[in-house]
Amino acid sequence: MQKExxxxxxxxxxxxxxxxxxxxxxxxxxxxxxxxKPKKGYPVNTLIDAIERFLGWNSMQDVILVGAxxxxxxxxxxxxxxxxxxxxxxxxxxxxxxxxxTIHGVRVFSMNDLETEVHKLGVKVAILxxxxxxxxxxxxxxxxxxxxxxxxFTAAKLKVPESVVVQTExxxxxxxxLCVTMQSRQDADNGSAS
Amino acid sequence: MQKExxxxxxxxxxxxxxxxxxxxxxxxxxxxxxxxKPKKGYPVNTLIDAIERFLGWNSMQDVILVGAxxxxxxxxxxxxxxxxxxxxxxxxxxxxxxxxxTIHGVRVFSMNDLETEVHKLGVKVAILxxxxxxxxxxxxxxxxxxxxxxxxFTAAKLKVPESVVVQTExxxxxxxxLCVTMQSRQDADNGSAS
DNA sequence: TAGATTGTTAATCGATTAACAATC
DNA sequence: TAGATTGTTAATCGATTAACAATC
Numbered sequence: 001m002q003k004e005x006x007x008x009x010x011x012x013x014x015x016x017x018x019x020x021x022x023x024x025x026x027x028x029x030x031x032x033x034x035x036x037k038p039k040k041g042y043p044v045n046t047l048i049d050a051i052e053r054f055l056g057w058n059s060m061q062d063v064i065l066v067g068a069x070x071x072x073x074x075x076x077x078x079x080x081x082x083x084x085x086x087x088x089x090x091x092x093x094x095x096x097x098x099x100x101x102t103i104h105g106v107r108v109f110s111m112n113d114l115e116t117e118v119h120k121l122g123v124k125v126a127i128l129x130x131x132x133x134x135x136x137x138x139x140x141x142x143x144x145x146x147x148x149x150x151x152x153f154t155a156a157k158l159k160v161p162e163s164v165v166v167q168t169e170x171x172x173x174x175x176x177x178l179c180v181t182m183q184s185r186q187d188a189d190n191g192s193a194s
Numbered sequence: 195m196q197k198e199x200x201x202x203x204x205x206x207x208x209x210x211x212x213x214x215x216x217x218x219x220x221x222x223x224x225x226x227x228x229x230x231k232p233k234k235g236y237p238v239n240t241l242i243d244a245i246e247r248f249l250g251w252n253s254m255q256d257v258i259l260v261g262a263x264x265x266x267x268x269x270x271x272x273x274x275x276x277x278x279x280x281x282x283x284x285x286x287x288x289x290x291x292x293x294x295x296t297i298h299g300v301r302v303f304s305m306n307d308l309e310t311e312v313h314k315l316g317v318k319v320a321i322l323x324x325x326x327x328x329x330x331x332x333x334x335x336x337x338x339x340x341x342x343x344x345x346x347f348t349a350a351k352l353k354v355p356e357s358v359v360v361q362t363e364x365x366x367x368x369x370x371x372l373c374v375t376m377q378s379r380q381d382a383d384n385g386s387a388s
Numbered sequence: 389t390a391g392a393t394t395g396t397t398a399a400t401c402g403a404t405t406a407a408c409a410a411t412c
Numbered sequence: 413t414a415g416a417t418t419g420t421t422a423a424t425c426g427a428t429t430a431a432c433a434a435t436c
Contacts, residue, residue: 010392010393010394011393011394012392012393019351019353019430022393022408022412023428023429023430024428024429026393026394026395027427027428030395030396035394035395036393036394036395037393037394037395037435037436038392038393038395038434039392039393039394039435039436040392040393040394040436041393041394042394054272054374055373055374056370056373056374056377057370060242061373064200064302065426067428070267070268070271070272071268071269071272073264073268074264074265074267074269075265075268075365077264077265078265078365079378080325080326080349080365080366081365081366081369083366084369084370085373086366086368086369086418103349104264114436120321124376125372125376131274132274137280147231148376149372149373149375149376151368151369151372155274157212157213159213163379165372165375165376165379167368167369167371167372167375169363169365169368171272171274171275171363172274172275172277172278172280174345174361174363175275175280175345175360175361176249176251176278178319178343178345178359178361179249179250179255180248180250181343181359181361182318182319182342182343182359183250185357185359186307204416204417205415205417205418206416215404215405216417217405217406218404218405220418220419221403221404221405221419224419224420229418229419230417230418230419231411231412231417231418232410232411232412232416232417232418232419232420233411233412233415233416233417233418234412234416234417235417235418236418309397359435364431
């Protein structure tokens, strides 16, 4: 809508586009504090700004990545993150052979350099893409280094001080969710057919 | 507990281990249908079996992957999936140069072969790891080929028939969640300090 | 003015948590 | 028996949805 030069967009239209109910859209947009005009809708530019600010997409944040394996490397090369304020400035791996190399433009360090680099770079957020069994001990190292937010891609339920925020992205759980939903869908179909 | 030879485990202990409330554990375990013994707890072997069956970890499921880029390749090489019943049997990419190659042991095909291969392999689930802008049209192709479950790693909100299940794993949303939680945590701290 | 759309207040819903009798 | 633990039933909570007056 912004590209098309529209000044306003209605919650009704957004809802239609996203297959949601208008009330859902209005409630969500209320969080941003943007006020709409009855009959016209919400001011497009203001709304985009507010949402981007709310989601933290307006400013780049430097983060580190721990575990430069398959998944870690993929995330370092994931271009879409740039659009959403995420900048990976350094990676760490327990495999000392990787230290000194560069993956998708990101320098890889030894785990021993972690605390020093975190202080030097002043980063507050870490992406955790190591194997699950070593997750807790690595999280402890991150917390000790002063990290305040952990984006956790392992299956481990991390125990951290309450000052530290953990966002877990457990891929296997996501897949299990898909399977369970498909299964219950199928059961429902069979049930109704009998 | 199974390795240690214990026959029973109490919900209280599980809760302690996972930093949950006992009632939460009891409610969740009730879904599996396993019945525990007062004073002793739940039978360990039976419980593990039931949970694995519920989550679909007991049987391997063949799936395809569409979009053999950074993220797609990482998922093909992700060993942990094997433990959770997920087996990627073929990959597809719009880049015809990749067709015929093998990534982490998975054969890559042209998008043109998708429908044929889906029928030949009899797969019902697809992992979608392409760029967001092309997500909807690719989802349409998958649906047309008979796919019933889509594990969606793009930021797009896919529109599919109600017979098809979509599980979206939007990485950027996950990161936004982390940022918003950290922000509100910080605001709360400042608020209490004033 | 008429009607679409907002924002607020109330109602519904589902999930989480609490309470407690049953039981090994 | 005493006490820990389960499973069920009720209460609480937060989020989603509905209803509707305000307004451009």
